[in-house]
Amino acid sequence: MYDIVKDYYGRALQGSEDLQTDACCTVDSVPDVIKPIMAKIHPEVSGKYYGCGLIAPALLSGLRILDLGSGSGQDCYVLSALVGETGEVVGVDMTDEQLAVANRHIEFHREAFGFKKANVRFIKGYLENLDELDLADASFDVIVSNCVINLSPDKRAVLAQAHRLLKPSGELYFSDVYADRRVPVELSNDPVLYGECLAGALYWNDFLQLAKQVGFADPRLVEDRPLSVGNPDIVQKIGPLRFYSATYRLFKLENLEPACEDYGQSVIYKGTIPGLENQFLLDCHHRIETGKDFPVCGNSYRMLRETRFAEHFEFYGDFHCHQGIFKGCGIDLPFGNDRIDVSGCC
Incomplete structure (x- = not known):
């Protein structure tokens, strides 16, 4: 699989216009805070960009960030501007041609952002074998990845x-491609399907289980969109399979609970994060308006209170009084009259 990916992204694709689907095309509107940064990205870097989402979570100033599958370096350079001179961005990629593009423009972006010294560097390596690189345990504040983990032959190892x-x-904050069911093995060796991020896409529920197995107990979906496949040959090959681009955030917090438990807690967002004065998006189920008391489950409470977001919230309640499952989290009381009667296999 390594050779397929290297050939597709290093030689077969000359630019984003050569892609056969919109899997590796970012269609999200660019936030205002990112637009002036994007305007400074070197054309060769942006021309070789194949991401499927925006991977710039809030509050990155001064942080140390790792980009898994950094490609031509566009995301790294955007992030380098956001972390500032006191932060650092490290990109890892296995494709020589992409690394050459990224490394060629380090000085260009240092000057464009007005930094005294560059705060970004690129390393050749395989995402499954990051332990072979000079990267210390527990050394990054945020790890990002943009439409790359699906290309790995060992996704569990990457998450671990x-x-x-x-x-x-x-926090691991990343965009990737997922399938609505397990992709048939016979499609996995198709170089175009693999290069287009389809053949290697995880079934969404398998991804959730893998994430939990390695320690990310409560993956949170931030946003998603269905993928459009315009090539009729690819449409015929994939049949009923449906693919989605999705952005998840996974926090490294010990002892998160396996379900959303209700302790009567709530938070109030202060509106103090630059660019997010009106609301804060924790995930697609938690759009927290400024100044409004917002009930949360125990896990969401900890994701805000024990991370870099804490100073921007007021917190109410504790963990002393458990009130059962948090209403609306997708799990309901299985007993008696409170059970919701739906058709299903069990």
Whole structure:
């Protein structure tokens, strides 16, 4: 699989216009805080960009960030501007051609951002074998990845390595491609399907289980969109399979609960994060308006209180009084009249 990916992204694709689907195309509107940074990205870097989402979570100033599958370096350079001169961004990629593009423009972006010294560097390596690189355990505040983990032949190893490298309370924030069912094995060796991020896509529920197995107990979906496949040959090959681009955030927090438990807690967002004055998006189920008391489960409470977001919230309640499952979290009381009657296999 390594050779397929290297050939596709290093030689077959000359630019984003050569892609056969919109899997590796970012269609999200660019936030205002990112637009002036994007305007400074070197054209060769942006021309070789194949990401599927925006991977710039809030509050990155001064942080140390690792980009898994950094490609031509566009995300790294955007992040380098956001972390500032006191932060650092490290990109890891296995494709020589992409690394050459990224390394060629380090000085260009240092000057464009007005930094005295560059705060970004690129390393050649394989995402499954990050332990072979000079990267210390618990040394990164945030790890990002943009439409790359699906290309790995050992996705569990990638997630485990990310968990190892994150600091306690750190965050894995990444976009990738997922399938609505398990992709048939016979499609996995198709170089176009693999290069287009389809053949290697995880079934979404398998991803959730892998994440939990390596220590990310409560993955949170931030946003998603269905993928459009315009090539009729690819449409015929994939049949009923449906694919989605999705952004998840996974916090490295010990002892998160396996379900959303209700302790009567709530938070109030102060509106003090730059660019997010009106609301804060924890995930697609938690759009927290400024100044409004917002009930949360125990896990969400900890994701805000024990991470870099804490100073921007007021917190109410504790863990002394458990009130059962948090209403609306997707799990309901299985007994008696409170059970919701739906058709299903069990």
